[in-house]
Amino acid sequence: MMIQPLQVTAVEPLTSRITRFRFEHPDGDTLPLFSGGAHIVVELPDGDTLRRNAYSLISDPMDGSGYEIAVQREESGRGGSRFLHSSVKAGDTLNVGVPLNLMALNLRAKKHLLIAGGIGITPFLAQVKQLALLGLSYELHYAAPSREDAAGLALLPDDPNVHVYFSADGNRMDVPSILEQQPLGTHVYTCGPERLIAAVKDGATTLGWPASTIHSEAFTAPPPGQSFQVTLAKSGKTLVVGPHQSLLEALEAAEVDIAWSCRGGACGQCETAISSCQGKLEHNDHWLSEDERAANSKIMPCVSRFVGQDLTLDL
Amino acid sequence: MTIRFNDETFRDDYTHFNSPEAIQRFPFPFDRDDYMYSVNIESHTSGPKGTPFDVAFDVDEHYVSEMRDLAITLEQDPKRCQSLPHMELAGWDLLELIMTSKVADYPDLFELHRDGNAWRWVNKPLGIDDSFTFLDASTLPYGPMEYITRQAQGDFAVLDQRDGSLWMDAGMVTCQADWSLDFNIGMNFTEWHAPVPKAHEMRIFERALKFLMNVQQGAPSRRLNWTMTVNPRLDTSPENYHLWGPEKRTVTPENVGQKQYLRVELQTFWRLPRSNALAFPIRCYLANLQDLSSVPKWGRRLHRVIRDLPDELADYKGFTLNRPMIVEYLSQFDDGAETSLGIYPAEDQS
Numbered sequence: 001m002m003i004q005p006l007q008v009t010a011v012e013p014l015t016s017r018i019t020r021f022r023f024e025h026p027d028g029d030t031l032p033l034f035s036g037g038a039h040i041v042v043e044l045p046d047g048d049t050l051r052r053n054a055y056s057l058i059s060d061p062m063d064g065s066g067y068e069i070a071v072q073r074e075e076s077g078r079g080g081s082r083f084l085h086s087s088v089k090a091g092d093t094l095n096v097g098v099p100l101n102l103m104a105l106n107l108r109a110k111k112h113l114l115i116a117g118g119i120g121i122t123p124f125l126a127q128v129k130q131l132a133l134l135g136l137s138y139e140l141h142y143a144a145p146s147r148e149d150a151a152g153l154a155l156l157p158d159d160p161n162v163h164v165y166f167s168a169d170g171n172r173m174d175v176p177s178i179l180e181q182q183p184l185g186t187h188v189y190t191c192g193p194e195r196l197i198a199a200v201k202d203g204a205t206t207l208g209w210p211a212s213t214i215h216s217e218a219f220t221a222p223p224p225g226q227s228f229q230v231t232l233a234k235s236g237k238t239l240v241v242g243p244h245q246s247l248l249e250a251l252e253a254a255e256v257d258i259a260w261s262c263r264g265g266a267c268g269q270c271e272t273a274i275s276s277c278q279g280k281l282e283h284n285d286h287w288l289s290e291d292e293r294a295a296n297s298k299i300m301p302c303v304s305r306f307v308g309q310d311l312t313l314d315l
Numbered sequence: 316m317t318i319r320f321n322d323e324t325f326r327d328d329y330t331h332f333n334s335p336e337a338i339q340r341f342p343f344p345f346d347r348d349d350y351m352y353s354v355n356i357e358s359h360t361s362g363p364k365g366t367p368f369d370v371a372f373d374v375d376e377h378y379v380s381e382m383r384d385l386a387i388t389l390e391q392d393p394k395r396c397q398s399l400p401h402m403e404l405a406g407w408d409l410l411e412l413i414m415t416s417k418v419a420d421y422p423d424l425f426e427l428h429r430d431g432n433a434w435r436w437v438n439k440p441l442g443i444d445d446s447f448t449f450l451d452a453s454t455l456p457y458g459p460m461e462y463i464t465r466q467a468q469g470d471f472a473v474l475d476q477r478d479g480s481l482w483m484d485a486g487m488v489t490c491q492a493d494w495s496l497d498f499n500i501g502m503n504f505t506e507w508h509a510p511v512p513k514a515h516e517m518r519i520f521e522r523a524l525k526f527l528m529n530v531q532q533g534a535p536s537r538r539l540n541w542t543m544t545v546n547p548r549l550d551t552s553p554e555n556y557h558l559w560g561p562e563k564r565t566v567t568p569e570n571v572g573q574k575q576y577l578r579v580e581l582q583t584f585w586r587l588p589r590s591n592a593l594a595f596p597i598r599c600y601l602a603n604l605q606d607l608s609s610v611p612k613w614g615r616r617l618h619r620v621i622r623d624l625p626d627e628l629a630d631y632k633g634f635t636l637n638r639p640m641i642v643e644y645l646s647q648f649d650d651g652a653e654t655s656l657g658i659y660p661a662e663d664q665s
Contacts, residue, residue: 002533002534032532032533033589034532034589034591035588035589035590035591038591062589098532098534099532099588100531101591104477104591106477106478107401107402107404107475107590108399108401108475108477130589212478261529261531267528267529268525268528268529269529
């Protein structure tokens, strides 16, 4: 992963919990352009802890003058969003990776249906700009608890294809009815809470949509959990993964060389072979197949955890 | 200009030739005395100065003549260049990548002047000076991919990334080792690799696909592939097999050194920014056995590799017929001395 230091040039609250951060090249150079749905990994040096979190880009994919992300403060998360909200100010420099897209638009679609719940609006903010530029047919449906919580509202185009729903106003998104009205050849993309993703998938499947037309934002933040111990077969090292640390972060802290890119269980780069396992693996990734999970032979250290007596990795 | 361009042909009278400098910088593909498939992928645009490895898109003495040969092939068979409708954005990405790379690597040969989307492109070796509007295909004589790949040596496959695979949805393919864009268009990675022997059981493609789908912007990769071709012919396509297939039977013990060519593909992999597509240029280099053997290390090594290659690989690469003659010819350059590591022509220890 190529990482470069970028300057934070704007920090702007969008709602009480969501803040927009803008990054620019310190010398004003143009940054690599990207495709709608791409994310960047931002390094967050919080005291002794170095976290690398992935955030969807919300700025215009065709605008290389800066990258923008919108981050929701998660009180029960591992601490990355709290650090960004409380410690990062305009003028700071943070290391940022190149854009990587694990939820690209399928440009063969006859129409693009984007369904967002809450902070899940972020990848779609860039995608609607790309769709508008390409002149492609789309609809965006965006549900948030209230107008005050809808960070994406001010960043969306004033466009009849954009539909918003605020549950505080008693206005709920009717997923089955939205799906029913779509023409043949539509692709649907969902980003938001698991139950929204499941509802869209179930609804589209019931209507007979091919699985290849149903997409969702697959990568997730590493969940916190119980502390656990890991043994490395090749180097003989033993290390402890803290409750708010991912296994990947623990490996990096122990200076184990391991490839990664999305850090969210979707890209497959950090796949690691297990030498022995006595206990229960908590597979939180979207990469391994059911068979691979059942075999206890591989783990994705970026998001997955372990509870039990012995976990030895082939590292 | 720093490069002297050959006036040569790649068909009919085959006047193609390699200068002594071209032989020294030839991308010899064998880093050891035997060969088996591997995911031999490494980072691109780092390599010894003057080799094809330290530039993004190599321009060499064959450039002008190769572009002329491409135009003939395309004139005879327009299906060598295809781009499915959703790939136009990727075509613009590729155009930008090739233009900016050529300007950076060869500032004396190419110029690009940009003012927003108003672009002017100057290609001195081909005598081109065009102004156009970026992202507006109506301002170019061809689609963006065709326009730029008519000015770039080698083949180009442009792969769409979706549904957990890569899809061959666009390309310019005129100097291929016996595969067809018209046949492969729209296929995914697994489908178009189905005919390759042995590699599937080695899980080569599973690992290669995982790697390729993670290629990131600004971090291109490369690998070398190879086969054998009789005569310096760029267009060894299945469509024209009737033209080049019979030429395999013209090789004799007397002419094998001149007529039998090692055909090397420098394959590179590039993530494209706006489209998230993967550009897969396949650059073809040709050198005959006689020229290659002028480098003592390569003469020794090539003899050992071809002699010991598993039969099914020789068969797949299409030179089973002439293999005994090739091995016999090369044996004169193999004194049994140890060869040094790596692909470069450094002297072997004796």
